[in-house]
Amino acid sequence: MKQPSVELRLPILPNMELIATQTAEVISRHMNLTDDQGAEISMALIEACINAFEHSKAENNVFINFLIEDDSLVIKVIDQGIGFDKTKVEIPKIENKIGKDERKRGWGLQLIQELMDSVEFESNGEGTTVTMKKNIKH
Amino acid sequence: MKQPSVELRLPILPNMELIATQTAEVISRHMNLTDDQGAEISMALIEACINAFEHSKAENNVFINFLIEDDSLVIKVIDQGIGFDKTKVEIPKIENKIGKDERKRGWGLQLIQELMDSVEFESNGEGTTVTMKKNIKH
Amino acid sequence: MSDFITNVKENNSIVIIETNGYLNNVGGEAVSTLVYEKMAQGNTKFLINMAGTKIVNSIGVSILIEIIEKLQEVNGKIGYYNLAPIVAKTFNIMGLTKYSTVHETEEAAVNEL
Amino acid sequence: MSDFITNVKENNSIVIIETNGYLNNVGGEAVSTLVYEKMAQGNTKFLINMAGTKIVNSIGVSILIEIIEKLQEVNGKIGYYNLAPIVAKTFNIMGLTKYSTVHETEEAAVNEL
Ligand SMILES: Nc1ncnc2c1ncn2[C@@H]1O[C@H](COP(=O)(O)OP(=O)(O)O)[C@@H](O)[C@H]1O
Ligand SMILES: Nc1ncnc2c1ncn2[C@@H]1O[C@H](COP(=O)(O)OP(=O)(O)O)[C@@H](O)[C@H]1O
Numbered sequence: 001m002k003q004p005s006v007e008l009r010l011p012i013l014p015n016m017e018l019i020a021t022q023t024a025e026v027i028s029r030h031m032n033l034t035d036d037q038g039a040e041i042s043m044a045l046i047e048a049c050i051n052a053f054e055h056s057k058a059e060n061n062v063f064i065n066f067l068i069e070d071d072s073l074v075i076k077v078i079d080q081g082i083g084f085d086k087t088k089v090e091i092p093k094i095e096n097k098i099g100k101d102e103r104k105r106g107w108g109l110q111l112i113q114e115l116m117d118s119v120e121f122e123s124n125g126e127g128t129t130v131t132m133k134k135n136i137k138h
Numbered sequence: 139m140k141q142p143s144v145e146l147r148l149p150i151l152p153n154m155e156l157i158a159t160q161t162a163e164v165i166s167r168h169m170n171l172t173d174d175q176g177a178e179i180s181m182a183l184i185e186a187c188i189n190a191f192e193h194s195k196a197e198n199n200v201f202i203n204f205l206i207e208d209d210s211l212v213i214k215v216i217d218q219g220i221g222f223d224k225t226k227v228e229i230p231k232i233e234n235k236i237g238k239d240e241r242k243r244g245w246g247l248q249l250i251q252e253l254m255d256s257v258e259f260e261s262n263g264e265g266t267t268v269t270m271k272k273n274i275k276h
Numbered sequence: 277m278s279d280f281i282t283n284v285k286e287n288n289s290i291v292i293i294e295t296n297g298y299l300n301n302v303g304g305e306a307v308s309t310l311v312y313e314k315m316a317q318g319n320t321k322f323l324i325n326m327a328g329t330k331i332v333n334s335i336g337v338s339i340l341i342e343i344i345e346k347l348q349e350v351n352g353k354i355g356y357y358n359l360a361p362i363v364a365k366t367f368n369i370m371g372l373t374k375y376s377t378v379h380e381t382e383e384a385a386v387n388e389l
Numbered sequence: 390m391s392d393f394i395t396n397v398k399e400n401n402s403i404v405i406i407e408t409n410g411y412l413n414n415v416g417g418e419a420v421s422t423l424v425y426e427k428m429a430q431g432n433t434k435f436l437i438n439m440a441g442t443k444i445v446n447s448i449g450v451s452i453l454i455e456i457i458e459k460l461q462e463v464n465g466k467i468g469y470y471n472l473a474p475i476v477a478k479t480f481n482i483m484g485l486t487k488y489s490t491v492h493e494t495e496e497a498a499v500n501e502l
Contacts, residue, residue, distance in 0.1 A: 004149035004198075006157065011142035011206075013168060015411070019144060021444065022160035030151060039443075039475035046446045060142075068149075094484030097454060099461060104454040107447040107483050114482045153298070159331065177330075177362035184333045232371030235341060237348060242341040245334040245370050252369045 006066040010049070012058065017049035020064050024075070027066055031073060031136065040115040041073065041134050047108035048077040048130045056081025056128060072117075073134045080127040144204040148187070150196065155187035158202050162213070165204055169211060169274065178253040179211065179272050185246035186215035186268045194219025194266060210255075211272045218265040278306035282328065288386050290321040296328035299363075303329075304339030311343050311354075320352035323385050327358035337370055344375045353377075357385040391419035395441065400499050403434040409441035412476075416442075417452030424456050424467075433465035436498050440471035450483055457488045466490075470498040 006023060010016045021042035028038035045064075052062040058081035067074040092106040113119050116132040123129070144161060148154045159180035166176035183202075190200040196219035205212040230244040251257050254270040261267070280303035283294035291314050293307060311322055322343075340354070347354055355377040359367070367373055379385035393416035396407035404427050406420060424435055435456075453467070460467055468490040472480070480486055492498035 002198075004151055005147075006149060006154070007145075007147035008161075009143075009145040011144060013142055014415075015164065015168065015413070016144070017446075018164045018411070018444075019161045022164065023146075023157045026153065026156045026160065030153065036474055039473070040478070042444065043475050043479060046444070050446055050448065060140075092483075094454065094487060098458050098488055104451040104458075105448065107451065111447055111479065111482055115478075152302075153300070155333075156298070156331075174361055177360070178365070180331065181362050181366060184331070188333055188335065230370075232341065232374060236345050236375055242338040242345075243335065245338065249334055249366065249369055253365075 004068045008064040010062050010064065012053045012060055012062065017046045020045045020049050023066065027068065027073065031068060033136065037134060044112045044115040044132055045075060045077070047111050048132065051108050052077055052079035052081070052128065055084065058127065071136050073136070075132050077130045078127065083123040083125050083128050086121045086123065142206045146202040148200050148202065150191045150198055150200065155184045158183045158187050161204065165206065165211065169206060171274065175272060182250045182253040182270055183213060183215070185249050186270065189246050190215055190217035190219070190266065193222065196265065209274050211274070213270050215268045216265065221261040221263050221266050224259045224261065280306045281310060284310065290323055290386055290389060291319050292323045292325060292382070294325040294328070299329050299332035299336035301335045304336035308339050308343055312346070315346065315350065315352070320347065320350050321389055322354045323389060324356045325358050325382065326356055326363060329363065330360045332363055332366055337366060337372065340372060344372070353389055355379055355385050355389045357381060393419045394423060397423065403436055403499055403502060404432050405436045405438060405495070407438040407441070412442050412445035412449035414448045417449035421452050421456055425459070428459070428463065428465070433460065433463050434502055435467045436502060437469045438471050438495065439469055439476060442476065443473045445476055445479055450479060450485065453485060457485070466502055468492055468498050468502045470494060
């Protein structure tokens with residue numbers, strides 16, 4: 001049988017990432033994930049959504065797909081914006097930020113990577129797809 | 139400018155209507171609706187979703203569109219199921235149910251109609267679209 | 277006890293059921309199973325404290341109608357308190373308030389039932 | 390007061406800010422505006438009671454990093470208590486815990502800051 005999936009199309013408006021997190025919470029409960037796992041997924045999802053909203057320069061609509069697998073939840077956050085080169089993004093360090101001129105921002109990708117079990121970026125001039133996965137321990 | 143919209147595609151699984159209600163709540167807050175209006179929209183949405191899940195006999199996927207208008211929120215709940223003839227659905231009365239053989243169910247359409255400002259049904263052998271609207275008092 | 281029913285106690289020979297979360301088919305059946313067990317033991321008066329239930333569906337509420345019907349056969353009664361506004365409104369639209377009672381607080385409910 | 394800040398009080402010359410809801414850019418700016426006002430009045434010690442904040446984003450938290458930096462200039466301090474696990478985890482990943490402190494309760498926070 002085909003694995004069930006949930007799809008969202010969100011407009012680029014303040015706080016619309018909360019639709020994604022609320023959806024993730026309903027799905028996490030359906031999958032019997034722990035509260036901690038659910039919260040980690042929500043946090044990673046917020047960061048992927050606000051990146052798509054803020055940086056992609058997409059005209060409108062961010063797409064989010066949730067794939068409910070037997071042993072994992074796979075989430076794709078898709079924008080049709082300008083894309084970016086992940087290898088050029090520096091790993092943030094608070095020591096380089098506090099008391100220095102460096103911009104205090106730049107934590108989103110780092111958080112996604114720390115909170116999810118695997119993360120992949122596909123990005124080019126037509127947009128970005130972030131695919132992130134949380135494994136389920138049975 | 140095009141009015142913003144949110145789209146959901148939900149699998150037919152227990153409690154997936156809660157994704158729709160959670161989405162409605164985020165949108166209601168975005169539109170500055172009152173808590174009561176938000177709760178009425180959520181309740182109507184639950185009923186439309188569980189009808190699509192339970193009665194449509196659709197194989198999978200129910201679609202929900204939220205259209206954020208200046209003076210209203212319009213919600214469409216769409217299934218690709220067997221359809222039904224709304225004129226043949228009796229208006230439920232508790233007096234006819236309690237102490238009688240009549241099935242205790244049959245309240246969903248009634249609730250939707252009471253809780254929303256306008257409701258339309260389009261239904262045929264290819265499915266059902268329920269369009270419901272909540273007006274915003276400025 | 278189910279997830280939906282978080283506490284059961286008796287006050288003045290009234291069975292008081294405390295619920296939490298979504299009153300859907302599963303929640304409704306948890307309540308009806310409990311009520312029918314207690315009826316078999318001779319109880320006829322029931323109250324539901326719905327403070328934790330902010331959301332219901334018509335399937336869950338129609339199970340309360342089944343309970344009302346069964347209670348009529350033994351001259352029993354059911355009432356509710358701490359209802360969220362949308363839950364009270366739903367009970368009104370469905371007409372439950374013609375055959376069962378809504379109260380403000382536990383104290384009022386126990387006195388009035 | 391903003392929707393995000395629900396209470397401000399002083400305990401032992403520490404300014405205690407109670408928050409509610411999503412710590413995003415708007416919530417972060419509400420906190421920084423308040424902290425900078427209080428710093429202008431001479432306050433240097435701050436605590437945030439985050440019991441009502443179950444969800445944050447990195448934009449909101451980066452505004453806390455700005456506050457930490459400003460407080461360093463006056464030998465000030467900031468701490469937090471009643472953190473949800475995911476908020477504590479986020480503060481750890483971002484390294485805030487190297488420059489500011491997480492406490493269990495208000496009492497502990499006031500004693501330890
Ligand atoms: N969806 C995206 N589209 C375009 N650029 C992106 C996208 N996601 C991330 N980026 C780029 O990667 C950088 C780092 O992102 P992130 O770690 O989330 O931190 P921040 O958003 O605070 O800058 C961003 O500043 C941006 O240049
Ligand atoms: N989306 C739908 N597809 C097919 N039939 C439907 C749909 N929605 C409602 N119906 C029909 O209308 C009837 C009344 O629905 P409703 O008032 O919601 O009560 P209930 O779901 O409890 O029967 C249903 O029993 C069903 O026959």
